[in-house]
Amino acid sequence: MPRFYCSVPLSRGDTLVLPPGAARHVQVLRLQPGDEITLFDGAGGEYLAIVERMGRSDVAVNVGAHDPVEREAPRAVHLALGMPANERMDWLVEKATELGVSSIQPLMTAHGVLRLNGERAEKKVAHWQAVAVAACEQCGRNRVPQVLAVRSLNDWLAALPAAGAGERRSILSFADGARTTGGLLAEAPASFTVLSGPEGGLSAPEEQEALRRGFIPLTLGRRVLRAETAAIAALVSLAS
Template sequence: MHHFFTEPSQICETEIFIEGSDFNHMKNVLRMKQGEKVGISDGQGTDYTCEVERFEEGAAVLHILSSEKSYSELSSRIVLFQGLPKGDKMELIIQKAVELGVWEVVPVSTRRAVVKLDDKKAAKKVQRWNSIALGAAKQSGRSLVPEVKPVMGFAEALEYARELDITLIPYEMAEGMEKTKEMISSIRSGQSIGVFIGPEGGFDEEEVEKAQDMGAFPITLGKRILRTETAGLTVLSILMFHLEQ
């Protein structure tokens, strides 16, 4: 069953209206027929099972068969603070992070990041990245679309993370797997979590010190050095396994 998102304003008592690119995809790409079932999420935690009722000028009209609270979301909000990687790696990171249950992705410009984006390029990238997040949310059956925030500097990202209950920062110099396991085990359902991941060159020591001063907890991911596109997904996988209910 195909899955789409819509705004609550497009939902009536018994019908849902789908417009724009999703309408075109339903009608002209998927060539959906009357009576065909489709899943709809309102982005606020409710999922609907519908069937195609009719196609109007510029809109697909769906009849609501049933609705229920979504159970596809983790109990905790996880924010991935990803140091800007080279090439198209960010697209892969966002796609997989959304599949693993991330709540938000914050691209971070760090000291050792090779990629430097001016405001115009950054805005265009963020638009593209949010499109990737939408596609991944549809594919993985999420009930909401995680937002990719505008690119932040490291200090701005740390300030943003202050509102979270727990902040983790994998660091190659961190020691003690037992301490890492204890930290992960102590995270409770419902707590908000930030995960800081460095770019290809890793974090500068001063950046790690500033993160720790803010309250971030350094963790180790083992004896091997993980690529930037692997490290964040590893932490998200561990957290998903720990928090999934």
């Protein structure tokens, strides 16, 4: 059954005109009145809905029963990463969403080639958020991870509050004594924040600043992974 994200709150019994994005998708699929679809609004669970009217530019549906099903990861994993260039960031957002990421923090770093500010940054974040929505529609997630505003790594680190009791913060690193994902999972934390570098890696001062602020060095093995591969590998290990 086709699934669509609805950016307005849903409630059983409502007759609703779908937001433009969802309506456009319904029209592209050439659905007709009486056809069933699944809607979710990000607040948890999903709703059965029936198409009532197909207009030239709008679609009306009747919202039916709520199914409280959840398909989230057993623990929250937040990715903070130096943005890879070109389409690699799109790919990373899509796959991280499918794998259960809770949020994505795009960062500008010393070695990163992607520099975003002002309106250009806002447009990119809106685009990545749309990628995350589409990935949720495809994979069955009912909660959409937030793609946060682009920040510099130093500003982001400086603004971080103290870590909570059930939170672990880690930085992907080749440093001697780096922990393994299995070792961190053995501590049974409720959530992880994982900091990963861009194509050129984090600079030595950036890594030292993260360590000074309590980030634990985390190893994924002895092979050097691409920036997007490393972030996904960490997510697979920690969120599953």
